Amino acid sequence: MSIFRSLIRKEVLHLLRDPRTVTVVLVMPVVLLLLFGFAISTEVNGVRLLAVVGQHTDETHRLLERFRSNPCFTLEGIVAPHEADDLLRQGKADAVLVLRTDGGQLTHQVITDASNTNLAQTATAYIESVASGESSSPIVLHTLYNPQLKSAYQFVPGIMGMIFILICSMMTSVSIVSERESSTMDLLLVSPVRPRTIILGKLVPYFLLSCLLLGLMLTLSYTVLGLPFSPSALHVVWLSLLYIILALGLGMLVSTLVSTQVAALLVSGMLFMVPVIMLSGMIFPVENMPVALQGVSCLIPARWYISALRVLMIQQLPVRHILPQTAVLALMTLVVLTLAAKKFNLRK
Amino acid sequence: MKTSENVISVRHLTKRFGDFTAVDDLSLDVRKGEIFGFLGANGAGKTTAMRMLCGLSRPTSGSGTVAGFDIVRQPEDIKRHIGYMSQKFSLYGQLTVRENLTLFATIYGMPASDIRRKADEACRALGMDGVRDRPVRDLPLGWKQRLAFTAATLHTPDIVFLDEPTGGVDPATRRKFWEMIYRASSEGMTLFVTTHYLDEAEYCHRVSIMVDGRIRALDSPAGLKQQFRAATMDEVFRIVAQDARRT
Numbered sequence: 001m002s003i004f005r006s007l008i009r010k011e012v013l014h015l016l017r018d019p020r021t022v023t024v025v026l027v028m029p030v031v032l033l034l035l036f037g038f039a040i041s042t043e044v045n046g047v048r049l050l051a052v053v054g055q056h057t058d059e060t061h062r063l064l065e066r067f068r069s070n071p072c073f074t075l076e077g078i079v080a081p082h083e084a085d086d087l088l089r090q091g092k093a094d095a096v097l098v099l100r101t102d103g104g105q106l107t108h109q110v111i112t113d114a115s116n117t118n119l120a121q122t123a124t125a126y127i128e129s130v131a132s133g134e135s136s137s138p139i140v141l142h143t144l145y146n147p148q149l150k151s152a153y154q155f156v157p158g159i160m161g162m163i164f165i166l167i168c169s170m171m172t173s174v175s176i177v178s179e180r181e182s183s184t185m186d187l188l189l190v191s192p193v194r195p196r197t198i199i200l201g202k203l204v205p206y207f208l209l210s211c212l213l214l215g216l217m218l219t220l221s222y223t224v225l226g227l228p229f230s231p232s233a234l235h236v237v238w239l240s241l242l243y244i245i246l247a248l249g250l251g252m253l254v255s256t257l258v259s260t261q262v263a264a265l266l267v268s269g270m271l272f273m274v275p276v277i278m279l280s281g282m283i284f285p286v287e288n289m290p291v292a293l294q295g296v297s298c299l300i301p302a303r304w305y306i307s308a309l310r311v312l313m314i315q316q317l318p319v320r321h322i323l324p325q326t327a328v329l330a331l332m333t334l335v336v337l338t339l340a341a342k343k344f345n346l347r348k
Numbered sequence: 349m350k351t352s353e354n355v356i357s358v359r360h361l362t363k364r365f366g367d368f369t370a371v372d373d374l375s376l377d378v379r380k381g382e383i384f385g386f387l388g389a390n391g392a393g394k395t396t397a398m399r400m401l402c403g404l405s406r407p408t409s410g411s412g413t414v415a416g417f418d419i420v421r422q423p424e425d426i427k428r429h430i431g432y433m434s435q436k437f438s439l440y441g442q443l444t445v446r447e448n449l450t451l452f453a454t455i456y457g458m459p460a461s462d463i464r465r466k467a468d469e470a471c472r473a474l475g476m477d478g479v480r481d482r483p484v485r486d487l488p489l490g491w492k493q494r495l496a497f498t499a500a501t502l503h504t505p506d507i508v509f510l511d512e513p514t515g516g517v518d519p520a521t522r523r524k525f526w527e528m529i530y531r532a533s534s535e536g537m538t539l540f541v542t543t544h545y546l547d548e549a550e551y552c553h554r555v556s557i558m559v560d561g562r563i564r565a566l567d568s569p570a571g572l573k574q575q576f577r578a579a580t581m582d583e584v585f586r587i588v589a590q591d592a593r594r595t
Binding site: 002003006007009010013014017018182183184186187188189190191192193194 | 402404424427434435436438439440442443447455456457483500509
C-alpha cells in the first residue's frame with residue numbers, strides 16, 4: 001500500500017469511527033437548507049386587513065372583492081373608523097385600508113402596524129399594487145427568473161455559499177490542529193513522508209466528503225426545493241468544486257495560524273460566518289451597502305460564489321456570464337493554497 | 349565502544365527565536381548503539397535541540413550529521429533513518445493496534461511484504477495479541493506508550509529519538525519500557541532519550557545535562573557522580589542545574 005493511500009485510509013477510518021463529525025457535516029447543512037427553503041421566508045402571506053369604508057359604491061365593492069380573492073390578504077371585515085384603530089393597537093390586524101369617496105373620486109389611505117417594519121413595508125406595497133389596479137393606467141409587472149418570488153430560490157445559493165466555507169474550513173483546520181495537539185503531526189513530519197503528501201492526505205478525504213455533501217445539497221435543491229433543473233447544473237458542480245477547494249485551503253491556512261482545536265473552530269466558525277452572512281449578499285444585497293463595505297465584500301469568496309450561483313441556478317444564463325466570478329475565485333484559491341502550503345512547509 | 353562510529357555528531361548548534369536563544373552552541377557526539385540520556389530542566393532547550401537533530405527544525409547556526417547525513421542540507425535523508433516518539437503519547441486513537449503499526453511501517457517506507465509479519469510479531473512481543481483489533485484509545489497509558497515505541501522502531505531505524513517517553517507512567521511500566529530500550533540498543537539501534545526521571549538517567553550509557561540552552565555536563569552516570577562528588581544522579585542534577593535561570 002502506498003504512503004498516500006495509507007494516509008487516506010487512516011483519515012477515512014478516523015471519520016467512520018467518529019460518526020459525530022460525519023453527522024454534523026452532512027446533517028447540519030441539510031437542516032439549514034430545508035429550514036431556509038421552507039420555514040424561513042421573506043415572503044409576506046395572509047396580511048390581516050381591515051377596511052373602513054366611508055360610502056359604499058360599486059367601486060369600493062369591486063376593490064374589496066379583489067382583496068378578498070387575493071391569497072396574500074385575509075380581509076377581516078369592514079369596521080367603523082374608531083374600531084379600526086383599537087383593533088390595530090390590539091394586534092388583531094396588520095393593516096387598515098380606509099376608503100373615502102369625495103365628489104365621485106375614490107381616495108384611499110393605508111394604516112399599518114409598523115412594529116414589524118418588514119411586514120409593514122411589504123404589506124403597504126401589496127395593498128398599493130392591488131388598489132392601484134383600479135387606476136387608469138395599470139402597470140404591468142413582470143418579474144423575470146423567479147416569477148413567484150419564491151424565497152427558496154433566493155436562499156439556496158446563499159446557504160450553499162455559507163455551508164461550504166464553514167464546513168470545509170472547520171473540518172480541515174480542526175483535523176490538522178488536532179493532529180498537532182496530539183503530536184501525531186510531529187510523527188508524520190519526522191517520517192520520510194513529504195509535506196506535500198501529508199497535506200494531500202489531509203485534503204483529499206475531506207474533499208471527497210464535501211463532494212458527497214455537494215451532491216446531497218444539489219439533489220435537495222433540484223427536487224424538494226423545486227429549483228428549475230437545467231444543463232447549467234453541470235456548471236454549478238465544477239464551480240462548487242472550485243469553491244470547496246478554496247474553502248479547504250482556507251481551513252489549512254487557519255490550521256497554520258492557531259494552535260488549539262477550539263481556536264480553529266472559533267476562527268473558521270465565527271470569523272468566517274459573520275462576514276459571509278453580512279457581506280456576501282446572501283441576505284443583504286451588496287449593492288445597497290456603503291462603498292467601503294462593498295470593497296470589503298470583494299474579499300469574501302462567498303460573495304463571488306453566491307453571485308455566480310444565482311446566475312447559473314436561477315437566471316440560468318450561459319456560462320460566460322460567470323467568468324468574472326470564476327476568475328476571482330480561481331485567483332483566491334491559488335493565493336490561499338500557496339500561502340497555506342508555504343506556511344505548512346515552514347520548518348520552524 | 350569508544351572506537352565505534354558516531355551516529356550523531358553536531359558542532360556549535362544554535363537556535364534562536366527572535367531574541368530568545370533556545371539552544372546555545374550545542375556540540376555533541378553519540379556513538380552507535382549507545383543509550384544517550386539528554387537531561388535538563390523544563391525550558392532548558394531539550395525539545396528544541398532534539399527537533400533540530402530530527403530535521404524538524406532548522407538550526408540558526410552550526411552544523412552536524414545525524415545517521416551520516418547533514419542536518420541542514422539533508423533532513424529528508426535523515427528522516428529515512430530515524431524513529432521518533434514524541435512527548436505526548438501519540439498514535440491514532442481511533443485506529444486499532446495493528447492499523448497503527450501498519451500505518452507507521454508504511455510511512456517509514458517498509459516493504460509491504462514485511463509489514464504484516466512484523467506487525468503480527470510486534471503484537472505478540474508486546475503481549476497485545478488479544479487487543480490488536482481494538483482502538484488504541486481504549487488501551488491503558490502504559491500500553492500505548494510501549495506501542496508507540498514499537499511503532500517508532502518497527503522499521504529498525506539507526507537512531508530512535510524519545511522525547512520524555514515515560515511521562516506519567518507507573519514505575520512497573522517504566523521498567524518494562526526500559527527493557528524495550530535495552531533490547532533495541534542490543535539490536536544495534538542508538539537511543540537518544542530525554543527524561544525527567546533521574547533514576548532513568550542511571551540506565552543510560554552516557555548522560556548530558558542541559559541548563560539554559562547549554563550543555564553543562566556530559567559523561568557516563570558513574571563519571572558524573574565522581575566529578576560532582578555526588579551519590580546519585582539526582583544530586584548531580586541539582587548541583588549542575590542550581591543556577592538555572594529559565595525554570
